[in-house]
Amino acid sequence: MISPTALTRRAAPVLACIGLLAVWQVASLVLKNDSFPTAIEAIRAVPDILGDKEALINILASLRRMAMGFGVAVLFSIPLGLLMGRSRAVAAFFNPLLMVIYPVPKAALMPIIMLWLGVGDVTKTLVIFLGVSLPVIYHSFEGAKAVEEKMLWSGAAMGLSPLQRLVRIVLPAALPEILTGCRTGLVLALITMITSEMIARQSGAGNILFNALDMGQYDTVFAMIIIVGAMGICLDAIFERIRARLVRWSEPQFDMPLSFS
């Protein structure tokens, strides 16, 4: 049995998508611009792209780089963030460094990286890595800092070594915060992935998009936007599922009503 509220909650994202497409359809019919195809035309072009072997290989290559960059970034950033959160010395060393890197758009570093490492996979993966790292480091740092001291004391009294306390107390206690950072990181991975392929045009989903733009194939351009957008929504939804499962123990029990009228 699904209650009406649960039904609304589940249907909401679908309704939002349909609404968005409807607005698009109407807008393009009204504007009647060559470079602005209708939603239906764009959707029709989607199977053409996905049916094309070349395009599919490109998209898969993009996803592979994204997974690589994201994975390495998470594996690197979580331990660093946790260490920073629990050790003043580590934080004092890395904080200024990160403050300098933080506001720099990672894509702006690409020309330099391209110069050093070429236009291939390594460069693009590195840029994705940079984009993902910062939010994950930041959230791991904040999460580790907030771990209740008495929890660590309890662990120490049970005989956990400092490293064991980091892995077995700080990590799980900070997990909700860490995963919030990872979720932001995942979306950033997608954004930097497309951006990197826009700058180093060679392969990938971004490359298909901008080639189509050059050739005036606007259906394909918008179809690619739909595909990339759908990819983002799916990845985020899958991640959210995993996240909710991992931190079920920390979710609040009650909604906080904004007023008690």
Place this chain on the structure above:
Amino acid sequence: MKVVPSRSSEWVKPVASQKPASAIIEIDRVSQVFQTSARKDHLALSDISLTIEEGAFVSILGPSGCGKSTLLYIVGGFVSPTSGAARIKGQAITGPGPDRGPVFQEFALFPWKTVLGNVMYGPRQQGVRASEADALSRSLIEMVGLKGYENFYPKELSGGMKQRVALARTLAYHPEVLLMDEPFGALDAHTRTRLQNDLLNIWERDRKTVLFVTHSVDEAVFLSDKVVMMSKSPGRIRQVIDIDLPRPRRRSELLLDPRYQKYVVDIERMFDESDEAGSAT
């Protein structure tokens, strides 16, 4: 090795008096200064000296903010005192260890572990086999009255229930010394009485050394061999009172015992006097 003379068997006495009363914990002129955010030094503990005998049940009684928790943290090795030293079995305390089990005022349960997971954590860390740790933990959970809640997460428990889990979690790894910070503070009168009795039973069976912080005079007198009365700002020991009441103690008998009543009244009066002295200055 010396051959034990056969005569020695005649010397064997009941367990409690067989042990020589040797000091297990010595607190030697400990002071604790805290740097407050106002950049003023705050003397939380001033020149505390206290010896706790092995197997003794010692309560620390005093007003809020007199440094009871701080003193417990120092014995636990979580905080090192500004001056003075604490020793366990003659060895300087330099850090926490499984020989001293804390039960914190804030519970400090692991929120990602269930009740059972929390209680099993210590024994597992100590290398006890999973099946054994499981059985031990379940019996402790039953003892603190939480049977049926094994798979609940801490956020699903009330304050008093969390407090009982914290107690079971510490008992599970068999520390020699229990450091309990108002462990029954959040409980209703009924559960409080039950757990006091359970704690006394465990204590009578294992003769662990217990350092027990409380606000309640009744509780301190009922449980303890010794009550350490503290006064505030700076935190000092006012007086140490030996509670000379027979054991095992039954609550129903004790409440009617004039000696018990006298202890309670005397201690309460002493606190009242110190309040008056404090307000006069």
